[in-house]
Structure formats: structure tokens, C-alpha cells
Amino acid sequence: MTYHYHDETIIKNLPDDTIFVFGSNMAGTHQGGAAKTALLHFGATKGVGRGWAGQSFAIPTMNEHLQQMPLSQIQHYIEDFKIYTKNHPKMKYFITAVGCGVAGYKVEEIAPMFKGISRNVIFPVSFRPFVEKTLPKLTQKLVHTFIQDSVIFSDNPSETIQTLNLTEAEKSLATIVINTPMYPEDSNGRDRTFEISDILQALNGKIFEFQSNSEGPMIFGGVILALMELYQFNERDFIELWNGEKTIAPPKPEHHAKR
Known part of the structure; x- marks a missing residue:
């Protein structure tokens, strides 16, 4: 399946029909990285560390104590997000490198979890080899x-x-x-x-x-x-x-x- 991609530059606005998707902690502190961008520009709410708020959607990657969640738990929240995108097909979703910043995971650990998601998403370009095709052979x-x-x-x-x-x-x-x-x-x-x-x-x-x-x-x-x-x-x-x-x-x- 072919998806759309963005170049991962910092953005401060999106079309009204596009949701900013970011990695969060369950405490909803939104103090750094994409979470801070979501708070300042896309309507994320302090204390809300999961789901929709304003023009944003939080996927938890850290717990309420600001500790890294296990990948299996993050996968659970990503599966919930997949269902959300399927149930809201008229919206588009601008996905940041969820879990690959403060939470400390690598792209190759997080990106494959998004495989099979509906097509109304815009992935960071670094996700491309993992959601669309395998990594290339090294020559x-x-x-x-x-x-x-x-x-x-x-x-x-x-x-x-x-x-x-x-x-x-x-x-x-x-x-x-x-x-x-x-x-x-x-x-x-x-x-x-x-x-x-x-x-x-x-x-x-x-x-x-x-x-x-x-x-x-x-x-x-x-x-x-x-x-x-x-x-x-x-x-x-x-x-x-x-x-x-x-x-x-x-x-x-x-x-x-x-x-």
C-alpha cells in the first residue's frame, strides 16, 4: 500500500481536516518535542495524555510517571488509533515520529506497528521503509x-x-x-x-x-x-x-x- 509522507520539519498549522498525531505521556504534561507543538498549536490539553483534543490526537508512549512504556503497550494504543482513523475516514492524520523522541524508541521498532492502517494518514518519511516496503539491500x-x-x-x-x-x-x-x-x-x-x-x-x-x-x-x-x-x-x-x-x-x- 502507498501512503503520503511528510519531511518531518516542524509545523505550526495544518488544514482544518487534518489532525496532528503525537506521542505523549499519560500525565499529559506535553512539555517537549511534538507534544509541546501539539499543546501550543493544535489544541492538545494539559492532563489529557490519550486520544483526541482540539486538532490533535495523543498516542501514549510513556506512563504517568514519565517512564518509557513497553512496546507491547504502545502497540495497544496504536491499534486503538487505527480503529479511530477507520471510523473517521473524512479526516486526515499527520503522524509524527511517535515514541522516537523522548520515549527513546527507534523508528524500526515503532513504524511497523502502523502497518495496515487506513490510507487517510500522512507518515513521517522515516517510516516509509517499514510501513510500505522492506528496507533496501545494502550495496x-x-x-x-x-x-x-x-x-x-x-x-x-x-x-x-x-x-x-x-x-x-x-x-x-x-x-x-x-x-x-x-x-x-x-x-x-x-x-x-x-x-x-x-x-x-x-x-x-x-x-x-x-x-x-x-x-x-x-x-x-x-x-x-x-x-x-x-x-x-x-x-x-x-x-x-x-x-x-x-x-x-x-x-x-x-x-x-x-x-
């Missing part, structure tokens, strides 16, 4: 195209990616990987500097030449770490991939099973 051409300084350190990497000679699925993958926080901390607040340093050490002199573990190389290594975690491979695999000695298939659906 030497693909990784050479987007893992380069001119893309990673662009003033607007997402916009730069759209100019690359890649398929839409490959552009979505590149956007996901480059926008995944890894350095100095990931989206769960974990320090990843030691892991990135190990990756740089393994690759240094083999396919790249890094002067030191300064910020630039660490950011570069963080992108590679994000790709390695998404596809579940190691440094040796990446070297062989970069050198054109192998391709890497996308992870199987069971790798995104609920925790």
Missing part, C-alpha cells in the same frame, strides 16, 4: 553514495539526500541512518563514544584514514554505528560491503519484534 554503491562528508556534514542532510541518485527506499534509509542520534549520546541517553571509537579503530587504515577521534570522525562513526545496528552486522561486514565484496540483506521482520 557498495548505496553506502558510497550517502556515507560521505558532503552528505553527513551538509547544512541540511535530509535535503541533500533527496538530490542523490537513489531510489525512494534508499533515500528513506539514508535519512533514517544520518538522523539517528548516536554521538555523543543516543536517543536513550546512552554514551556511545567507546563503541564509535572501536568502530573507527577497526576501519582506520582499511577503508578510511582518520586523524583522531575528534568530533568530525566521531559523528561519521556514529552514522556507521546506526547503520550497523539497523542491519545487525559488524565492522568486518562493513569493510567487505564498502569494498564491494558482499551485499547485506535487510533484517527479517522478527528482528523488530516487541520487547
Whole structure:
């Protein structure tokens, strides 16, 4: 099924027939991220952490104590939302990256939960590989195209990616990987500097030449770490991939099973 997508830039208004969908906590504090946008611009109500309010719809991803909910519980609320969209077909739903900000989950953990939803939704572009089709196979051409300084350190990497000679699925993958926080901390607040340093050490002199573990190389290594975690491979695999000695298939659906 083909859906519509948005580029995940911050918005402050939508057409009257379009609902802003965001991840929330059950306390309804709406203090940051898309929840704050919903409060300031789309009629979300303090203390209401679930369901419709104004021109917004809250999907809980954290409990009333502002703690991360298990994926199985989030899936329950997403299933409720699917029913809501089906029962209100005249409305459209602008879905943000629910659960992928403060709640700390990854796109590949949340996005597949929305599969099978009615077509009156607008997804963040990072969801595309997971709701519409599988991730693309990794090839030497693909990784050479987007893992380069001119893309990673662009003033607007997402916009730069759209100019690359890649398929839409490959552009979505590149956007996901480059926008995944890894350095100095990931989206769960974990320090990843030691892991990135190990990756740089393994690759240094083999396919790249890094002067030191300064910020630039660490950011570069963080992108590679994000790709390695998404596809579940190691440094040796990446070297062989970069050198054109192998391709890497996308992870199987069971790798995104609920925790």
C-alpha cells in the first residue's frame, strides 16, 4: 500500500481536516518535542495524555510517571488509533515520529506497528521503509553514495539526500541512518563514544584514514554505528560491503519484534 509522507520539519498549522498525531505521556504534561507543538498549536490539553483534543490526537508512549512504556503497550494504543482513523475516514492524520523522541524508541521498532492502517494518514518519511516496503539491500554503491562528508556534514542532510541518485527506499534509509542520534549520546541517553571509537579503530587504515577521534570522525562513526545496528552486522561486514565484496540483506521482520 502507498501512503503520503511528510519531511518531518516542524509545523505550526495544518488544514482544518487534518489532525496532528503525537506521542505523549499519560500525565499529559506535553512539555517537549511534538507534544509541546501539539499543546501550543493544535489544541492538545494539559492532563489529557490519550486520544483526541482540539486538532490533535495523543498516542501514549510513556506512563504517568514519565517512564518509557513497553512496546507491547504502545502497540495497544496504536491499534486503538487505527480503529479511530477507520471510523473517521473524512479526516486526515499527520503522524509524527511517535515514541522516537523522548520515549527513546527507534523508528524500526515503532513504524511497523502502523502497518495496515487506513490510507487517510500522512507518515513521517522515516517510516516509509517499514510501513510500505522492506528496507533496501545494502550495496557498495548505496553506502558510497550517502556515507560521505558532503552528505553527513551538509547544512541540511535530509535535503541533500533527496538530490542523490537513489531510489525512494534508499533515500528513506539514508535519512533514517544520518538522523539517528548516536554521538555523543543516543536517543536513550546512552554514551556511545567507546563503541564509535572501536568502530573507527577497526576501519582506520582499511577503508578510511582518520586523524583522531575528534568530533568530525566521531559523528561519521556514529552514522556507521546506526547503520550497523539497523542491519545487525559488524565492522568486518562493513569493510567487505564498502569494498564491494558482499551485499547485506535487510533484517527479517522478527528482528523488530516487541520487547
